[in-house]
Amino acid sequence: MTSDPAERLAVAREAATAGGERALQDFRGDVAVETKSGPTDYVTEADRAAQRTVVETIRDSFPDDPIVGEEDETPNSVPESGPAWVIDPIDGTANYVRGMHCWTTAVAAVEDGEPVAAVIAAPALGDLYAAGEDGATRNGDRISVASRSDPQEAAVCPTLWWSRDRREEFGAVADAVVRSFGDCRRIGSAQYELALVADGALDATIANVFASPWDTIAGAHVVRQAGGRVTDVEGERWRHDARGIVASSGEIHDEALEATQAGDGARQ
Incomplete structure (x- = not known):
């Protein structure tokens, strides 16, 4: 392991929070919208601005790590060895452009292709999910999967x-x-x-x-x-x-x- 997973979790939390807050600034605002592979495959200036914010935050602490992302010129495949970051500035852009609250900013730290820390910010809903190596939380409170068996x-x-x-x-x-x-x-x-x-x-x-x-x-x-x-x-x-x-x-x-x-x- 090239660094403390707790440090990577802290940076993931900072980056996802900052990127989500940047995206939230343009939510339900007059933001430029384009399409990519189809009429509902949207990308917005908010996606790009949020990704820049996420990347800059990660680079402050890990300037040399590869960053895999959806927008701009970031690589689109996860390295099989070493550390890397995988980011999505706005997951659920179709919801975002329709003014629906269910969209997220996601940041994961991986090592040798396996995640070691992850944060999913849902800023329009006021929720932040995080996981390192000892459980998962929402807004700092421990969470667990459902126990329903039927x-x-x-x-x-x-x-x-x-x-x-x-x-x-x-x-x-x-x-x-x-x-x-x-x-x-x-x-x-x-x-x-x-x-x-x-x-x-x-x-x-x-x-x-x-x-x-x-x-x-x-x-x-x-x-x-x-x-x-x-x-x-x-x-x-x-x-x-x-x-x-x-x-x-x-x-x-x-x-x-x-x-x-x-x-x-x-x-x-």
């Missing part, structure tokens, strides 16, 4: 999004969720959905598609530190390069995994 009492969230030519897979996953579980949620910020699993509000969040590391690494770490389980679509331990993500309390993981695999069954 799928009919569980709320499960299909997370991420499926490309236009794969929407039948989303339909199959959503159908499996509403048939197998008590309730279905879709919130629009993968990091926030993962934080809600860690906090016991959701029982699982699932997808059978590849995810960008900035959408998932921080939240996966928080879930695990809160006592939950995170696997890929095959049920193997999840990594940032895995296909699919199934993050749950552990109590209903097998059922969540089966619902996720329904997407594969619908693939043409």
Whole structure:
């Protein structure tokens, strides 16, 4: 380990807080909006400004570490060895541009490709989730995953999004969720959905598609530190390069995994 994980957690907290506060300045304001890969794949000047704030904060303490991010010219793959940072200035930009409060700023510190510290700030909601190596917290208070074991009492969230030519897979996953579980949620910020699993509000969040590391690494770490389980679509331990993500309390993981695999069954 190249540095104290507690130090990295402190910097992650500072960076996520600063980036979230910068994004909050433009929330529900007159901010320039562009699209990337599709009509609802948004990027805003707030994303870029928040990312600059996050990067500058990290660089103050770790000037030489690689930083993997969604915007600007940052690398988009996680190094397999050594320290690095994985950041998302606004996860849930579609919510952000619509004036919805469920968006986050996520910062994770990784070592040899594995997260060692993570913070997810939800500034419009006044919440900050954090995890180092000894548990997870919300606003400084310890959190843990749900203890519900009856799928009919569980709320499960299909997370991420499926490309236009794969929407039948989303339909199959959503159908499996509403048939197998008590309730279905879709919130629009993968990091926030993962934080809600860690906090016991959701029982699982699932997808059978590849995810960008900035959408998932921080939240996966928080879930695990809160006592939950995170696997890929095959049920193997999840990594940032895995296909699919199934993050749950552990109590209903097998059922969540089966619902996720329904997407594969619908693939043409």
